[in-house]
Amino acid sequence: MDKTEVDLIETYYEQYCSYKSEIMFNYATDSFFDNIESISFCKEVINKIVVEHPIEDAVFEEDLKTEWFSYYNNLINKGHEYYLAYCIQAYKYLRKKKDPFEKYYDIILWVRESNTSTNDQxxxxxxxxxxxxxxxxxxxxKESHIIHLIKRYCERIERFREFDNNNIKSERDLQKHFAKYLFDSGHDFYKEVDTCNGQLDFCILNNDEYLSSWQCDNGQYIVEVKMYRDQQQIKNGMVQLSAYLRQCQSHGCLLIYTREELEFVNVPENIVVLTAYVGEKQPSKRTNKISIDFKE
Incomplete structure (x- = not known):
């Protein structure tokens, strides 16, 4: 997702809030959520929180038979993400099950201003x-912040020429250099994490809480480090990173140190590919680009 799509989300919401019709309220709400889920990043975030906090239809059926205050306290005490997952799934349940002329706001009663409110919509x-x-x-x-952080790292390497042909001995040296940068930037991370798909290079914590477990979980961003040797090696690295992200249900970055000018085609939506140039040529002299197509 980029800034254009962020603006589009806000536009969709402003349009949704401008609709006043009670008769068309459910239709406007359904259209709004359809528009939001047409943006791949939004759909991924919604699906992720629902998968992490699944709620059976039977729960909503039971809750709707009782007064809202009998379950609301228990609902919010389970945390903000659980509450949002409940809201999303409650809406989807109502969309499937209820009379379209029975307004959503007449059923979701805890968001009323008061029992006599005329501002329920x-x-x-x-x-x-x-x-x-x-x-x-x-x-x-949060994700954009981490991408910006890594881009600054790549810019620093090139601007200050922190590597030359003699001081890069292995990818482990590169990992140590990147780890030091994360540490100095004040970011918590896990390094060389064991998973059933192998050992990933970095889990950068992408939230406000320090997780006590190494396991990939909500709020972590995966980074895989490679030193460019050939196209197939980078494609294999992409396959490797994609497997980690499927397991972690996360997003990630393939960070490539290179002495060549690279460009990339058909990059998966949940992955950003960034390059740190460690060669000796000035930008004006890097005329030949190597194109790597991740679908080939």
Whole structure:
């Protein structure tokens, strides 16, 4: 996802909030969520939180038979992500099961201003829908911060020529250099993490809490480090990283140290490929690009 899509999400939400019709309320809400889930990053974030906190339809069937305050405290005490997962799945349940003329805000009663409120439609949009959108945008901002961090690292290497042909002995040396940069930048991370698919290079913690377990979990960003030798080696690295991300249900970066000018085609949506140039040529002299197609 990029800045254009962030702006598009906000545009969709502004349009949604501008609709006032009670009769068309459910239709407008469904159209809004369809638009949001048409953006791949949004769909991934929504699917991820639902997979992590699955809720059976029977739970909603039971909750809707009782007064909302009888389950609301238990709901919010399970944490913000669980609450959002509940909201998303409650909406999907209502969309599947309920009369389209029975307004969502007449069923989701805990977002009312009061029992006699006439602003139920507005409060549904601001207090039920908006937190879901904020969660998606915050997920993007956290990931964008880490991508920016790695880009700055690549720029620093090239600008200050921190490597030459003699002081790169192995990928392990590169990993140590990148680890020192993360540490000096104040970021917590795990290095050389064992998984059932092998040993990944870095899990960068992408949230506000330090996780006590090494396991890949919500809020972690995976980085795999490679020193470019040939195209097949980089393609194999992409296959390796993709396997880690499927296991971790995460996003990641393939960080390539190279003495060649590289370009990339058909990069998977959940992966960013960045290069750190460690050669001796000035930018104006790097005229020949090696193109790597990840679908070939």
């Amino acid at each position: 507005r409060f549904f949009k601001t207090d039920f829908v908006r937190p879901i959108i904020d969660y998606i945008l915050n997920s993007y901002k």
